[in-house]
Amino acid sequence: MFKNNYSIIFKICIILLCAITLISCQTKPKEELPPNIVWITSEDNSKHYQKLFDDNGIHTPNIEALAKEGLIFSRAFSNAPVCSVARSAIISGCYGPRIGSQFHRKMAVVPMPDSLKMFPTYLKQAGYYTTNNSKEDYNIIKSEGVWDESSKKASWKNRAEQQPFFHVFNIGVSHESSMHFTAQGMDTIATETDINSFKIQPNHPNTDLFKYTNALYRDKIREMDRQVGKIIKELKEDGRLDDTFIFYFGDHGGVLPGSKGYLYETGLHVPMVVHVPKKYRHLVKNQIGSTINGFVSFIDLAPTILNLAGINIPKEIDGTAFLGKDIESEELNSRDETYSYADRFDEKYDMVRAVRKGKYKYIRSYQPFNYDGLMNNYRYKQLAYQEWQSLYNDGKLNEVQSAFFEKRAPEMLFDVDADPYETKNLADDPAYSSTLINMREKLASWVKEMPDLSFYPEHFLIEKAFQNPAQFGKKHKDEIQKYIEIADLNLLNFDDAKNSLTTALKSSDPWERYWAIIACSAFGQQAMGMESQITEMASQDTELINRVRAAEFLGIVKKLNPSTVMTNSLYESEKPSEALLILNSVVLMESGKYNYKFNIQLDSISKTVAEDSEVQLRLKYLNILK
Structure with missing residues (x-):
């Protein structure tokens, strides 16, 4: 009798165990696919010309719409103010002076540091479809396995079914060359932007030419924003908005005189917005639609993408991830430092390093006799540069406007919140002596520890x-x-x-x-x-x-x-x-x-x-x- 009862109980247990296992299999969630990631970079744009970031800017409705479903990064910085050096920092996650990628244009390319690869390689190895449309412009030797396709025809649409993708789209309409108009062009091409709708920055002469150049540049940014809208529309039509992180950022500072090529905020401080897809909002701790005031730099982009994709970040990378489920909102907003560097740009040599911490910016000019306005052929194709120098030569500029053509101080300290265009050097002000010493030591420690080649x-x-x-x-x-x-x-x-x-x-x-x-x-x-x-x-x-x-x-x-x-x-x-x-x-x-x-x-x-x-x-x- 007991033997039969044990047999019945055993059979019931087996049936229950099978049922529980079946239910468990049916309710266990499928392993989550990693998110898709799209980068939209616009050439030669600092944050100063978009109203989303600066009152003196214009509306960029497509970028603003992207921000409503994501995050605004109000303190995003390129580590270098020119394209090949900035892009080398992005693709490697490393400071240029440490790995030899700091010179523009390259007279020699350098290898990646031992055991480190360009970061899309790690994505590709993890199963991502990696595409670039289409600018590369690295000072680093490109190894095999970085991109599945890198061309003007590259698209995420050629991937395998269910394959996650990382896609880069470059917008060049606002590049510096767009400001190489002639005097005749100024007379015949009207601008969409009203020349009286903005303020001329204080270190520039307030002339008709500078007003026109400002207006035309803002027109180029409007066109850039329209192109951003087309890319977003394409992603939406492809059903990808809910599973794709979309990063928009400028590839370094703007092109008005004294910006691109120089370690001032107009050369480094870039606009950045990240659309956070609904399906992956658990990877971001910050409130959607909010502004991140923590500092992020271009060396941080590579580890951020790897972190979002669930890939281990190589220890040789200099940057730090700023998005991912392990990044706390409070910690991100507490970040308050960025470092930058300027060496040779085209044929013009200089050597300048900078650190910004909070509202203070410290610029160290190692060869201060190489004044900012020293001839650089490509810069001076722009009529505004030519006029600026001519007015200086004729003695028609005030002290602030003339500084670009004068010997620099070896070290400069600015309160960027109070003086956003860095016109008042506080380095000799006794009230800021402790700040100066702190910033000087911070910069010296950085160049020594890299070490700076x-x-x-x-x-x-x-x-x-x-x-x-x-x-x-x-x-x-x-x-x-x-x-x-x-x-x-x-x-x-x-x-x-x-x-x-x-x-x-x-x-x-x-x-x-x-x-x-x-x-x-x-x-x-x-x-x-x-x-x-x-x-x-x-x-x-x-x-x-x-x-x-x-x-x-x-x-x-x-x-x-x-x-x-x-x-x-x-x-x-x-x-x-x-x-x-x-x-x-x-x-x-x-x-x-x-x-x-x-x-x-x-x-x-x-x-x-x-x-x-x-x-x-x-x-x-x-x-x-x-």
Whole structure:
């Protein structure tokens, strides 16, 4: 009897277990597919011209509509103010001066750091369909497996059924070249934007030409917004809005004079909106339609996309994810720092670094005698640039408007909230001394810890470091930190820096000598006591560029016409990037600030040098190459 009962009970248990298992299988949710992700980038747009971000801007209804179903990032920054350098930071997630991608246009491409890949590769390996339409413009060697397709025909629609996609769409209508109109064009092409509907920024002259340029630029942004609308419409018609994150952002700052190419907010602070799809709102902790005030930078984009896709973020990436289920709203809004860098843009050399923390912006100019307005051929195709310089030469600008053509201070501190166009340098104001020291230390720590490869000249990096820039930086970190300390001597009183400069000028390391000469040039007349030592270097230093830097110092302090030393050094150079750096000093010395005369003969320049496209821009400007 009991045996039969046990048999019945056992059968009932089996039936119940099967039923529970069946119910469990039926109710268990299917594994969630990762979200689709679309990037819409617009070229050459800072946040200052869209009303969504700035009262002086215009309405962009399609971008504004996107924001209603997503998030507005009011503190989004490019790490560099020009396209190839900015895009290299985006695709790698790394700071350019650490990995050697900081020069625009590239005279040499660099590999990705060891074991790190361009981030779409990780998406592709995880099953994503990756497409780019269509600009790449990296200073990094593109490895295999980044894109399934990268062309003007690339589309997410060619993926396999149920395959998630990552798609990039680039809008170029507002590119700097759109401002290369002629005087005749200004007279014949009316603008959609009323020329009296906005304010001219305070460092610009308030002229008819600047008003027209502002209005036309805003017209280009209107057209860009219409193109954004077309892409959104296409996604909607394809039934993708509910499962696709849509990022809209500018690829760096705007193109009005003094913006693109410079580490001011108009060159770095970009508009950014992220549409959050209904199906994946659990991946975002912030309220839909809200504004994120936390700082995000371009190096953060790669880890953010990987995080949203559920892919582990490689430790070699410098950035930090700002979206994903593990990112808390309070923590995101507390982020308040961004770093930026500017080196060579086309044929024009400079070396500037910046950090913004909260409302304060600190800009460190390592070669402050290279004033902002130093000739750059492409910039000066814009009539507004030409007029700005002409008005300066004629003495018709006020102090704020003239600053672009004057020697910069080695360090500048701005309260961006109170002074959004960075016109009032607070570095010498005793009330801000503690802020200045804090920001100075923060910037110095950053360049040392990267370490920043730009403390070597570009031609040396091409020859010695660009096979593996990140590894070279690690190996030579101590030397780079020493160069930074020598460069920072010009932040001291000269009497406090004098002994260290004297020692560095005698160093057996050519790059210690290099930075000591540059520091003396920044001191200018205060460093006249170094004249005899630097005069000797101008003729005898083993490095051509050190002879040129020595002659540059002597030219700045009006003790020697630098033309002979610089010209002969140019003739000796066999390296295009070295010759280009020499020519930067030639253009500075030839400019209205100094007015030294040069007689450079084309047939005395190395053929390898003379045939380089960037060198030719300088030769054409100097009327050496017709």
